[in-house]
Amino acid sequence: MRVEPHSCFVLHTRAYRETSLLIEIFSQLHGRVGLVGRGSRRRQSGQAALVQPFRRLSIAWSARGELGTLVSVDAEAAPVALTGAGLMAGFYVNELIMRLLHRDEAHTKLFDDYAEVMLQLAQVTSHEQALRLFEIRLLEAVGYGLILDHDIVTGTAVRPDELYQYISEQGPSLAAEHMPKGVCIHGSTLIELAVQSLQSEQSLREAKLLLRQELGRHLGDRPLASRSLYQAYLQQNRSLQKP
Numbered sequence: 068m069r070v071e072p073h074s075c076f077v078l079h080t081r082a083y084r085e086t087s088l089l090i091e092i093f094s095q096l097h098g099r100v101g102l103v104g105r106g107s108r109r110r111q112s113g114q115a116a117l118v119q120p121f122r123r124l125s126i127a128w129s130a131r132g133e134l135g136t137l138v139s140v141d142a143e144a145a146p147v148a149l150t151g152a153g154l155m156a157g158f159y160v161n162e163l164i165m166r167l168l169h170r171d172e173a174h175t176k177l178f179d180d181y182a183e184v185m186l187q188l189a190q191v192t193s194h195e196q197a198l199r200l201f202e203i204r205l206l207e208a209v210g211y212g213l214i215l216d217h218d219i220v221t222g223t224a225v226r227p228d229e230l231y232q233y234i235s236e237q238g239p240s241l242a243a244e245h246m247p248k249g250v251c252i253h254g255s256t257l258i259e260l261a262v263q264s265l266q267s268e269q270s271l272r273e274a275k276l277l278l279r280q281e282l283g284r285h286l287g288d289r290p291l292a293s294r295s296l297y298q299a300y301l302q303q304n305r306s307l308q309k310p
Contacts, residue, residue, distance in 0.1 A: 070097065070135070072127040074143060076181065077120050078161045082108065090118055090137065091165055092126060095178045099168040102128050104137040114140055121157055121185055122146040133170075153188040155300050156198055159293040160184060163202070166286055167209050177208040195271045200263050202278045211285060213277075214238030215261040227255035233277050235284055250277045 088104040128135040187197040231239040
C-alpha cells in the first residue's frame with residue numbers, strides 16, 4: 068500500500084547497512100511510523116540533508132510489514148532553528164513521542180501540539196511552560212490524562228490555597244498523614260495546569276515534579292537518553308562560564 072505525501076516530522080534516524088537509513092517519523096495522518104530510506108545516505112539522493120529532526124516535511128512511503136519504505140521526501144518549511152537548551156528540549160520531546168506512542172496510531176491533535184511546541188522552543192528563552200503543557204497533552208492523547216479539577220476523596224473542586232498530594236493512577240487529595248505518598252502540589256498549580264497556563268515559578272516547579280512522576284509510570288525503568296544529554300550540556304556550559 069502506498070501512503071501519499073503529507074505532513075510529517077522526523078523524530079530520529081540512524082545508519083542502516085552501507086547507504087540506507089532507519090527513520091522514525093511522526094505523521095499527521097498515521098502517528099509514529101518506522102521507515103527504511105534505501106540509499107538515503109548516498110550523496111546524489113539528497114535525502115540525508117532533508118531527513119533531519121524538527122523540520123516539517125512532506126513524506127510518502129510504501130507500507131509493508133512493520134517498516135515502510137521511503138518513497139519521496141520534500142521540504143514543507145524551513146527547519147525550526149533549535150539551539151542550546153531549546154535543542155536539548157526538542158530531543159526530549161522527540162524521545163517522549165517515540166517511547167509513549169504506539170506505531171501506526173493516528174494522533175492528529177497531538178501532531179498539531181508537537182508543531183506548536185517546536186516553534187515555542189525556538190522562540191522563547193524559557194522552555195519550562197511549553198514542555199509542561201506538551202507533557203499534559205501527550206498524556207491525554209495516549210489515554211492517561213490527569214485529574215486536575217477535583218479532590219478524589221471528597222469530590223469537591225480543587226481550591227487554590229490548599230495543599231494536595233497527587234497519587235499516581237488516582238489524582239489529588241488534601242494532604243493528610245493517612246494518604247499514600249505522592250507529589251505535594253498546591254491547588255493553584257492544579258488549576259493552572261487545567262487551564263494550561265502556568266504563571267509562577269512555584270507552579271512550574273510543582274508541575275515538573277508531578278509530570279515527572281506521571282510520565283515515569285509509563286516510561287518504565289529505562290532512563291531517557293535526552294535527560295542525560297541535557298545534564299551533560301548544562302555541565303559543559305557551567306565549565307565554560309567559570310572564570
